Amino acid sequence: MVVLVSGRGTNLQAVIDHCKNSPIAEIVEVISDKPDAKGLDRAMRAGIKTTKLPHPSDKTTRNAELLKRLEELNPDLIVLAGYMRIVPKEIVDRFYGKMINIHPSLLPSFPGLEAQQQALDYGVKVTGCTVHFVDPEVDSGPVILQHSVPVENQETLKNLSDRILGYEHQILTRAVDLFCNDKLRIVGRKVEILEK
Numbered sequence: 001m002v003v004l005v006s007g008r009g010t011n012l013q014a015v016i017d018h019c020k021n022s023p024i025a026e027i028v029e030v031i032s033d034k035p036d037a038k039g040l041d042r043a044m045r046a047g048i049k050t051t052k053l054p055h056p057s058d059k060t061t062r063n064a065e066l067l068k069r070l071e072e073l074n075p076d077l078i079v080l081a082g083y084m085r086i087v088p089k090e091i092v093d094r095f096y097g098k099m100i101n102i103h104p105s106l107l108p109s110f111p112g113l114e115a116q117q118q119a120l121d122y123g124v125k126v127t128g129c130t131v132h133f134v135d136p137e138v139d140s141g142p143v144i145l146q147h148s149v150p151v152e153n154q155e156t157l158k159n160l161s162d163r164i165l166g167y168e169h170q171i172l173t174r175a176v177d178l179f180c181n182d183k184l185r186i187v188g189r190k191v192e193i194l195e196k
């Protein structure tokens with residue numbers, strides 16, 4: 001498995017910790033578009049190879065480098081764990097069914113950036129998180145797992161984001177586990193889980 005990160009990397013850390021106890025899930029490389037991403041430090045501490053994508057402001061070159069590296073590694077699974085760039089269609093198509101993403105809302109509600117703030121602004125009573133296969137649209141691919149989180153009265157953004165994050169770590173590692181054990185089947189827009 002290859003993990004892509006842009007930031008602090010708590011979801012990456014959850015997967016690293018999970019892999020320590022798993023006989024079949026292994027992170028071979030962590031790739032980041034941000035050279036100072038905290039996630040890269042977490043990977044290095046765990047002894048995992050890291051790659052920094054060059055040319056942060058040049059999307060075409062950056063995506064060409066990403067595709068080249070992914071084709072070299074040819075991983076069974078690619079995990080977007082807080083990777084804050086849109087993955088271009090060319091890469092999504094090349095790895096469709098092998099690329100998953102974690103998002104802090106109950107999709108299809110509140111795709112895109114600042115999903116927790118979007119939920120607060122809308123006034124929903126329940127939000128949560130989603131892990132899904134990546135398709136060429138933003139935050140729109142077949143849903144693997146979701147977890148709901150109630151929005152409390154007087155909820156703050158930090159409090160809500162922190163509570164959602166705890167469940168992100170749980171459903172992401174569960175999805176990795178299901179994928180690595182060949183328990184997921186994409187059937188059109190739906191994902192069948194062959195064993196709970």
Ligand code: GRF
Binds near residue numbers: 010082102104168
């Ligand atoms: C998470 O909320 C994830 O759902 C979103 O970006 C955030 C990344 O957090 N895509 P971290 O870097 O894993 O701590």
